[in-house]
Amino acid sequence: MTQLSDPGFEHWFEAHAAATPGEGQDIARVSAVDRNSCMIRNEQGEIPAELSGKFLFNVGSPVDLPCVGDRVAVQYHNDGASAIIHGLFPRKTYLRRKCAGTEVDYQMIAANIDIAFIVQSCHFDFNLPRLNRYLVMAADGHVEPIVILAKTDLISGDELQGKIAAIRAAGITARVIALSNLTGSGFDEFRQAVQPGLIHCLLGSSGVGKSTLINRLTGRDDLDTKAVSSTGEGTHTTTRRQLLVLDDGVMFIDTPGMRELGLLGATEGVNKGFEDITGLSTACRYADCSHTGESGCAVLAAIACGELSRDRYAGYLKLRKESEFHELSYLGKRKKDRAFGRFVKMARKDMKRWDNHRP
Numbered sequence: 001m002t003q004l005s006d007p008g009f010e011h012w013f014e015a016h017a018a019a020t021p022g023e024g025q026d027i028a029r030v031s032a033v034d035r036n037s038c039m040i041r042n043e044q045g046e047i048p049a050e051l052s053g054k055f056l057f058n059v060g061s062p063v064d065l066p067c068v069g070d071r072v073a074v075q076y077h078n079d080g081a082s083a084i085i086h087g088l089f090p091r092k093t094y095l096r097r098k099c100a101g102t103e104v105d106y107q108m109i110a111a112n113i114d115i116a117f118i119v120q121s122c123h124f125d126f127n128l129p130r131l132n133r134y135l136v137m138a139a140d141g142h143v144e145p146i147v148i149l150a151k152t153d154l155i156s157g158d159e160l161q162g163k164i165a166a167i168r169a170a171g172i173t174a175r176v177i178a179l180s181n182l183t184g185s186g187f188d189e190f191r192q193a194v195q196p197g198l199i200h201c202l203l204g205s206s207g208v209g210k211s212t213l214i215n216r217l218t219g220r221d222d223l224d225t226k227a228v229s230s231t232g233e234g235t236h237t238t239t240r241r242q243l244l245v246l247d248d249g250v251m252f253i254d255t256p257g258m259r260e261l262g263l264l265g266a267t268e269g270v271n272k273g274f275e276d277i278t279g280l281s282t283a284c285r286y287a288d289c290s291h292t293g294e295s296g297c298a299v300l301a302a303i304a305c306g307e308l309s310r311d312r313y314a315g316y317l318k319l320r321k322e323s324e325f326h327e328l329s330y331l332g333k334r335k336k337d338r339a340f341g342r343f344v345k346m347a348r349k350d351m352k353r354w355d356n357h358r359p
Contacts, residue, residue, distance in 0.1 A: 014260075022086060022087065023073050024075055025073045025074060025086055025087075026042065026073070026074055026075075026076065027042075027071055027072070027073065027074075027089075028040040028041060028042045028049070028071075028072055028074045028083065028260070029034070029041045029042075029070070029071060029243065030066045030067065030069065030070040030071075030072055030241065030243070031046055031068065031106060031242060031243035032068060032069055032158065032215075032240060032241070032242045033065075033066060033067060033068060033240075033241070034240070035048055037049070038050075038051070038066055038072075038085060039058065039242075040072065040074060040083060040085070041243065041245065044080070046161075047080070047082055048082050048083075049072075049074060049082065049083040049084065049085050050082075050084055050085065051065075051066070051085050052084050052085060052086050053171050055085060055086060055087070055088075056330065057236060061105070061106070061234055062099075062105055062106060062107065062108070063096070063106045063108060063299060064088070064250065065108070066085060066088055067094075067108035067109070067110060067111050067241075067256040068109075068110045068111070068241045068242065068253055069110045069111040069112045069113060069199055069201075069243060069253055070089070070091065070111045070112065071088075071089040071112065072085045072086075072087065072088055073085070073086050073087035073088075073089070073311060074086065074358060079169060091111040091112055091146065092111075092112050092142075092145045093111070093112055093113050093114070093141050093142045094108065094109075094110070094111045094112075094113070094135070094141040094142075094143075095108075095109040095110050095111075095137055095138065095141050095201060095203070096140075096141065096257070096264075097111055097137060097260075097261055097262055097263070097264070098260075098262030098263060098264035098326055099262075100259070100260045100262070101260075104264070104326055104330050105264075105330065106265075106330075109137075109201075109203075109241065109255065110199075110201050110241060110253045112199055113141075113199050113200070113201045113253065114143070114144065114195075114198040114199050114200065114238045115143070115144050115146060115193070115194075115199075115200045115201070115267060116134075116138045116143045116144070116145050116146070116200075116201045116203055117144075117146050117147075117148050117190075117193075117196060117200060117201065117202050117203065117210045118131065118134040118138070118145055118146070118147050118148065118174075118203050118204060119148040119150050119202060119203065119204035119210050119213070120148070120149060120150065120204060120205075121149075121150050121151045121154075121205075121207075121208045121209070121306060122146070122149050122150065122151050122152050122154055122155045122159070122160060122163060122178075123151055123154045123155065125204075125205050125207075125208050126149075126163055127131070128166065128167070128170050128172075128315075129315055130205075130261065131147065131167070131169055131172065132170070132172070132273060132315055132319065132353040133261045133263065133319065134203055134204075134261065135172065135174060135273045136263060136266055136269040136270050136272075136273035136274075136319055137203075137263070137266070138269075139268070139269040139270075139272035139273045140263075140266040140268055140269025140270075140272070141269070143201070145174045145175075145196075146174060146175045146176075146177060146193060147167065147172070147174050147175065147176045147177070148176075148177050148179065148190065148204075148213075149163060149177070149178040149179070150180070150208055150209045151181070151182075151208070151209060152178050152179060152180045152181060152183075152185060152186065152214075153180040153182045153183050159318070160178055164176055164178070169309070170309070170312055171274065171275075171277075171312050171333070173275075175193075175205050177189050177193065179192050181209050181212045181213060181216055183244070184216075187216060189310065190213070190217075191217065194217070194250050195250065196248055196249035196250050197249055197251075198250070198251065199243070199251045199252075199253060200250070200251065200252050200253070201252070201253040201255065202214070202252060202255060203255060203258075204257065205257045205258070205259075206256070206257025207257065208257070210254060210255070211254055214244065214246075214252055214254060217250070217252075217316075218246055218247070221243075239289070239296055240256065241254070241255045241256070242254055260351065262322070262326065263319055263322050263323040263326065264322045264323060264326040264327060264330055265323060265326070265327040265330065266319075267320070267323055267324065267327075269323075270319050270320050270323055271323060273319075274312075274315075274316045274319075275312065276308065276312070277291070277299055277308065277312070277316050278284060280298045280299045280302050280308065281298060281299055282298075283298035284296060284297050284298045284299065285297070290349060291317070292311075292317070299313065305315070
């Protein structure tokens with residue numbers, strides 16, 4: 001892929017100059033991750049970096065490993081051609097999900113994002129429950145969401161208004177931008193929503209046009225895209241999360257499409273993503289109301305009178321239960337991990353004592 005130039009990176013660097021790395025270390029931004037290897041960006045450009053042994057030894061969870069967008073403390077080698085990562089600065093915001101499959105742990109998507117563009121195609125990809133999941137993920141990580149309805153050229157104006165109405169009827173209040181990469185309709189509104197010095201993240205299923213949006217923004221074909229199918233739907237192209245710095249200092253994290261978007265420990269995000277329901281709950285008779293059958297439940301009363309839709313309520317319950325269930329499993333796993341860690345430390349001490357007393 002052609003490397004995007006990075007004038008304007010100083011916008012970010014100057015804004016975080018107050019961060020203090022260790023002696024002989026500097027601050028950089030993680031631009032891509034591949035297992036224990038990273039690419040990092042500084043004012044000069046992008047170089048490879050490895051995690052120090054001490055850093056890896058002290059990692060207690062995958063959450064503690066660097067992800068795209070992280071600020072890290074680095075020490076340069078080979079005349080600045082490579083670096084060692086020694087530390088990770090606190091994250092201002094983040095996007096994370098439950099690991100795909102049966103593993104109960106967090107997978108970091110990106111960190112320190114200012115705006116998350118959640119892209120859905122107006123055609124086959126339009127899905128309100130999935131949109132709610134993305135919005136909960138953004139709310140859980142304190143990231144501002146903007147919904148992009150892409151490929152408006154595939155539907156009529158009336159159909160587009162119907163989809164926007166469905167979003168509002170579902171209680172979603174996030175800003176919505178409707179656009180077409182083919183005709184350019186709505187693209188000016190999208191361009192005005194991005195700002196130099198801020199990190200923007202593109203989220204959505206494969207083939208909805210995330211990479212095409214960036215190419216249109218730059219006016220170049222820097223990111224690989226594939227031709228759409230006969231139905232107008234795109235195909236998967238992006239294979240890893242990567243930070244791109246455009247000529248005007250606008251920063252984007254492009255992400256592969258996510259087939260699974262499980263929630264783990266996202267109770268706060270669920271509450272923020274369903275503020276209409278949490279707002280109603282303040283009028284419930286009981287402070288710990290579960291909204292599933294208690295007398296005096298304001299949420300159930302709102303459903304009965306038609307103020308709250310049953311679909312919206314069912315979606316809220318499903319995401320809340322999923323998040324809480326996975327969190328219990330996660331806490332149990334962490335407890336076992338800590339117990340095993342203590343066992344290993346005790347075994348090492350016993351071995352050391354035995355070695356010291358051997359004849």
